[in-house]
Amino acid sequence: MSLSPFHLAIPVYDLAAARAFYGEVFGLAEGRSSSHWVDFDFYGHQLVIHEHPKTASQDAAHTNAVDGHDVPVPHFGIILGWEEWEALADRLKARQTRFVIEPYVRFKGQVGEQATMFLFDPCGNALEFKAFKDMSQLFAK
Incomplete structure (x- = not known):
């Protein structure tokens, strides 16, 4: 692709x-x-x-429930390769990063299974980093 x-x-x-x-x-x-x-x-x-x-969303993020977690809205991010995502998660944990949603596998065993983590930058912009073991699941229903 x-x-x-x-x-x-x-x-x-x-x-x-x-x-x-x-x-x-x-x-x-x-x-x-x-x-x-x-x-x-x-x-x-x-x-x-x-x-x-400072914008309103940086001051207090709105959230929507996804897989039992409160996902901040708006947010942006990137889809990494699985190993690259794991390395980033390890690096962020080693830096004692404060996560909004700790690194975990979302939708485990379901369509769209993915690794994800959320954090804020110093100005309150929400970021999501995710990975799929099977990239064909990216838009799967």
Whole structure:
């Protein structure tokens, strides 16, 4: 499957903290930047953090129930290979990351089984990282 890179711009009210988070915690390469925004290579996609006053969703996230967990909305993320997801989960745990939803396997034994974890960046933007052992399950019903 060949995918085109997406572009996502998100608000951050503390540019320095968000820049450190995406650069150091995830090891994302930095691209162009200014005093008000920074481009990152988010697993081959373009993520841009833009300085912006705190939004309502950053202050208090809405949630929807999924598989017995309160999933923050809005959120964004990436689907990694299984081993890459496990390595990231281990790295985040070693850094004593505070998860919204701890790494686990969702829908275990069901259609759409996937590994997932949720966390917030320093500015309250929710991120989800997931993986499928069987990528044909990505859109399975």
